[in-house]
Amino acid sequence: MTKRKLEELFIKILMILATIVVVGSFFLIVGTIFSKGIPYMSWDMISKIPGGGFYIGKEGGVLNAIIGSLYIAGGATILGLLISIPVALFINMYMASKNFIANTFRLAFDVLFGIPSIVYGAFGFLIMVYFGLKASLLGGIIAVTLLVIPILVRTLDEVIQTVPGELRDAALSLGATRWETAKVVLRQIRPGIFTAILLSFGRGIGDVASVLFTAGFSDNIPTSLHEPAATLPLAIFFQLSSPVEEVQGRAYASALILTIVVLIITVLSEILIKKFSKHKI
Amino acid sequence: MTSTPHISVQNLNVHIANQHILKNISINIPNKKVTSIIGPSGCGKTTLLKSFNRLLDNTPDVKITGKVLVDGEDIYDPNAEITHIRKKMGLLSQRPYPLPMSIYDNVAYGPRIHGSPKKAELDELVEAQLRATGLWQEVKDRLKAPASKLSIGQQQRLCLARGLAVEPEIILGDESTSALDPVSTHIIEDLFIELKEKYSIVLVTHILRQARRVSDYIIFVYMGRIIEFGPTEEVLLNPKQELTKEYVKGFIS
DSSP states (O other), X not given: XXXXXXXXXXXXXXXXXXXXHHHHHHHHHHHHXXXXXXXXXXXHHHHOOOOTTGGGTOSOOSHHHHHHHHXXXXXXXXXXXXXXXHHHHIIIIISTTOHHHHXXXXXXXXXXXXXXXXXXXXXHHXXXXXXXXXXXXXXXXXXXXXXXXXXXXXXXXXXHHXXXXXXXXXXXXXXXXXXXXXXXXXXXXXHHHHHHHHHHHHHHHHOOHHXXXXXXXXXXXXXSTXXXXXXXXXXXXXXXXXXXXXXHHHHHHHHHHHHHHHHHHHHHHHHHHHHHTTTOO | OOSOEEEEEEEEEEEETTEEEEEEEEEEEETTSEEEEEOSTTSSHHHHHHHTTTGGGGSTTEEEEEEEEETTEETTSTTSOXXXXXXXXXXXXXXXXXXXXXXXXXXXXXXXXXXOOXXXXXXXXXXXXXXXXXXXXXXXXXXXXXXXXXOHHHXXXXXXXXXXXXXXXXXXEESTTTTSOHHHHHHHHHHHHHHTTTOEEEEEOSOHHHHHHHOSEEEEEETXXXXXXXXXXXXXXXXXXXXXXXHHHXXXX
């Protein structure tokens, strides 16, 4: 065999092995969650809040954490989008002729992207102390919003950069203002916005550290922004640290619920991405 | 030049990222004629074209000095209304870029942002522009379909219809046929000839045959300078400058 063919074979085997490791670990993780979680899965788990002795193995479910997580991840994603879309448009549409400034902004968001979530939790906590807020749904949403903004901005920024300059030129040369041109760009990137939502929601719903001090934990479903809220990751953490076998099993059932919630969001986004790709040029 | 110029460029200098792209350009673009800008790749043809409707403004690290008068009004005046300037000029780019919306909405886009026309007016206008670009028969039954579903040649004609719908005075074409097949190219070229009755047209082109077929005047640009400007036949068949001679040599022989 020649050297070139050997090289080809080596790289091919390397790629196959790497793929097996990644796909294998994925199935191992999902398999573990399913095999350990399903025996403890019940209608009660997703329809009831924790009862009196829930944490020592008695009746109840994690509905409080499901709702809390949806509120926090959903609220943070919506709030994050409202802030990130203008930022991404500003960097790309208004700073277009000032590359240096735009790239400085990008660098800043890349740094923020890499900051561990516990720092956002601590920062969110400081904000809350400053405003005299207690650990609450609002506090959790603020902390997670801070966490997802860099993800949203950079994803939207990358997507906007794929929009051909000629499309912007086309709108501008029809006499559109920059904002009207931005609206055309937004139409073009609608599929990308759903990708950003998916990433942001996934990150938000899975994060523990940012909500640890800020959202608190409660066995009840929050009825206002000022009440503390439970989250699935924290519920998993508490249940897993219990010595009671029944409770540990429920931690896996909770993980299963979290996985399914993320799966539903993913499928929904994919459908919306397809739907909105229709007009994309 | 017989009539007053439509666009008058005076001492235009353009630097992009410290490179001197256009050097001391002064030129008068005649009214209601087709003027072609020719020259080798990277000579500044497109930059010159984009300076006419201030699309250059969005280029990173750009510096522009000099004047560009359109209908006697300096478009680089800090007080100039930029959307008003751009509305006067339709741009047809290298490849068609329809807006990410339906065929109908593409043509209706301009009239909608510049006013709020009634549904009936809009319908009439869209039909008129689609007819003007020969697209009506092909698309009248699927006006609500995404513009991206049209063929490239149809998309380019749609882009022309979209530009005409804002009632411009000038049409700028940036190698508008370079992505098209010969049949579509021919249709677009014929449209240019037809449209010069009503509009002043400036085209950037690599194809000398096209320049000869459609244009009345030719500007030859080389290394950021205008080398020669004159009636089409004169520049192509009897150029005065050595550089022009060199460039059009292949065309004549």
